[in-house]
Amino acid sequence: DAKTTQPPSMDCAEGRAANLPCNHSTISGNEYVYWYRQIHSQGPQYIIHGLKNNETNEMASLIITEDRKSSTLILPHATLRDTAVYYCIVRVDPGNFNKFYFGSGTKLNVKP
Amino acid sequence: DAGITQSPRHKVTETGTPVTLRCHQTENHRYMYWYRQDPGHGLRLIHYSYGVKDTDKGEVSDGYSVSRSKTEDFLLTLESATSSQTSVYFCGTGLGSSPLHFGNGTRLTVT
Numbered sequence: 216d217a218k219t220t221q222p223p224s225m226d227c228a229e230g231r232a233a234n235l236p237c238n239h240s241t242i243s244g245n246e247y248v249y250w251y252r253q254i255h256s257q258g259p260q261y262i263i264h265g266l267k268n269n270e271t272n273e274m275a276s277l278i279i280t281e282d283r284k285s286s287t288l289i290l291p292h293a294t295l296r297d298t299a300v301y302y303c304i305v306r307v308d309p310g311n312f313n314k315f316y317f318g319s320g321t322k323l324n325v326k327p
Numbered sequence: 328d329a330g331i332t333q334s335p336r337h338k339v340t341e342t343g344t345p346v347t348l349r350c351h352q353t354e355n356h357r358y359m360y361w362y363r364q365d366p367g368h369g370l371r372l373i374h375y376s377y378g379v380k381d382t383d384k385g386e387v388s389d390g391y392s393v394s395r396s397k398t399e400d401f402l403l404t405l406e407s408a409t410s411s412q413t414s415v416y417f418c419g420t421g422l423g424s425s426p427l428h429f430g431n432g433t434r435l436t437v438t
Contacts, residue, residue, distance in 0.1 A: 249426060256415065256432065256434075257431055257432070258331075258417050258419075258429030258430050258431050258432055259370065259417070259419075259427075259429050260429075261426040261427070261428065264426060302369055302370075315360075315370075315372070315419075315427055316372065316386070317362075317369030317370040317371070318369050319367070319368060319369050320369055
């Protein structure tokens with residue numbers, strides 16, 4: 216089973232920041248937090264990942280709490296095209312195998 | 328993304344028939360994965376491969392088998408399709424600790 220907990224849905228006004236929370240209270244010290252999103256019925260799209268430090272790329276920012284038990288994905292200026300299901304994933308990595316376990320995600324609705 | 332092509336994109340088949348789905352990648356990624364996605368669920372891992380002829384089971388592997396005879400191809404076979412295997416199937420590829428990239432899926436309907 217997935218080791219993360221996310222709210223099932225959230226709304227955000229277009230142009231505003233979208234802050235998507237994720238709890239991963241049982242995360243281990245060497246496990247990364249990954250975020251993906253899925254638009255309509257397309258394949259999941261990688262957004263960002265991090266271990267303990269905050270990360271930023273051209274799509275989003277990832278804020279990880281100091282105890283690493285939760286994180287927040289921030290879309291700084293949400294657009295209608297950001298409407299999607301967002302998945303927070305803790306990477307389970309036995310050996311070199313990069314298995315990802317997805318939960319049910321958060322449906323983000325960006326409204327005009 | 329990452330040169331991943333899934334085929335067919337859509338398939339309707341009858342209960343009891345064998346079905347093979349193909350995932351083809353052009354990025355020479357070592358790791359390949361098959362997931363299924365059902366309404367109300369995220370993606371669930373069926374099988375994965377960590378090299379040619381090296382495969383292992385995921386969390387929902389019953390009723391499925393896989394084969395990887397070449398780096399670029401990962402086949403998922405339903406030996407005898409059942410209605411419970413109606414789903415959208417996604418293939419993913421990756422390199423070691425890098426993020427996975429996914430194909431656009433195969434929608435399978437078993438009648």
